[in-house]
Amino acid sequence: MTLWLIMVLSGLLTFLTRLSFIILLEKIKLPAPLQRALRLAPIAVLSAIIAPQLAYHNDVFLFSPSNPRLMAGLFATGVAYVTKNVVWTIVGGMLVFWLLERI
Amino acid sequence: MNESAGSQFWGGVRDELPILLGVIPFGMIYGILALSAGLPALEAQAMSAIVFAGASQFMLVELVKAGTPVFVIVLTTFVINLRHALYSATVAPYLQTLPLCWKGALAYLLTDEAFAVGVLNYQRRGVTAYAHWYFFGAGLALWSAWQISTAAGIFLGAQIPAVWGLDFTLPLTFLALVVPALKDRAGVATALIASLAALALIGLPFKLGLISATLIAIGAGLLAEKKATT
Numbered sequence: 265m266t267l268w269l270i271m272v273l274s275g276l277l278t279f280l281t282r283l284s285f286i287i288l289l290e291k292i293k294l295p296a297p298l299q300r301a302l303r304l305a306p307i308a309v310l311s312a313i314i315a316p317q318l319a320y321h322n323d324v325f326l327f328s329p330s331n332p333r334l335m336a337g338l339f340a341t342g343v344a345y346v347t348k349n350v351v352w353t354i355v356g357g358m359l360v361f362w363l364l365e366r367i
Numbered sequence: 368m369n370e371s372a373g374s375q376f377w378g379g380v381r382d383e384l385p386i387l388l389g390v391i392p393f394g395m396i397y398g399i400l401a402l403s404a405g406l407p408a409l410e411a412q413a414m415s416a417i418v419f420a421g422a423s424q425f426m427l428v429e430l431v432k433a434g435t436p437v438f439v440i441v442l443t444t445f446v447i448n449l450r451h452a453l454y455s456a457t458v459a460p461y462l463q464t465l466p467l468c469w470k471g472a473l474a475y476l477l478t479d480e481a482f483a484v485g486v487l488n489y490q491r492r493g494v495t496a497y498a499h500w501y502f503f504g505a506g507l508a509l510w511s512a513w514q515i516s517t518a519a520g521i522f523l524g525a526q527i528p529a530v531w532g533l534d535f536t537l538p539l540t541f542l543a544l545v546v547p548a549l550k551d552r553a554g555v556a557t558a559l560i561a562s563l564a565a566l567a568l569i570g571l572p573f574k575l576g577l578i579s580a581t582l583i584a585i586g587a588g589l590l591a592e593k594k595a596t597t
């Protein structure tokens with residue numbers, strides 16, 4: 265039940281965000297600092313999700329080359345930088361992750 | 368030029384097709400991941416229709432799995448999807464003459480990928496009598512691909528063992544979204560500070576570390592931008 269509540273609230277907020285200026289334009293213009301903050305928001309939140317996922321291995325903080333998640337993540341960063349492609353980044357990162365997990 | 372609702376609609380669908388090549392595997396991975404995080408198949412599919420926003424669906428699954436309180440999950444989703452306000456502001460001038468139901472439908476379909484294709488068309492050809500049908504075609508093509516690939520992922524996910532470690536596709540997916548967005552000093556500073564702050568604040572209750580790190584990093588990014596321009 266809670267899950268449905270989360271979905272409906274998140275969906276509604278997302279829809280209203282998308283609708284916001286389509287309805288409100290003419291009345292409000294987005295101030296420049298807010299525009300810049302909006303641009304940085306996804307970078308900030310996604311990075312904050314990524315970092316702990318890479319730095320922890322089996323729920324232990326492990327900032328060293330022996331952490332396969334960290335190494336695979338660094339490799340995937342390189343792939344993402346070069347290819348700018350979601351699928352290649354995932355494939356590359358998973359391959360390195362599987363390889364390091366097994367040796 | 369000979370323009371009709373139908374030709375515009377299919378023009379939008381056609382121009383969206385190359386993007387779908389990247390979106391379909393992404394939707395499948397979402398379906399697989401949602402199931403491996405313990406979401407029932409119906410909920411996993413419903414999320415693709417109700418929330419309909421790739422990155423935040425991945426994050427939602429992760430936070431639900433961690434037992435995060437409703438309020439924090441909804442707030443975090445809201446922040447991730449704030450960029451859509453920018454899209455909204457960008458397309459708004461082109462949609463002003465449309466009736467409310469059209470505005471609502473196009474807003475629902477306003478994802479990163481539909482925005483990219485739709486706005487390009489408006490910038491190239493201006494507002495024509497049926498240009499909104501083009502936008503609708505692009506958005507609906509993406510919507511259909513997202514629903515079908517989610518279903519395919521849910522179907523596959525039921526047969527993939529947990530030892531494959533597919534939950535690791537989550538940070539990889541996010542990396543793929545963040546890295547190409549780091550185009551300047553402010554972006555890089557934001558990403559670095561967000562990572563460090565998230566690690567430092569990981570102990571905060573209710574997963575509030577995530578949202579705190581986000582706000583701190585946005586502040587740092589704005590400062591870096593200011594420094595770069597003065």
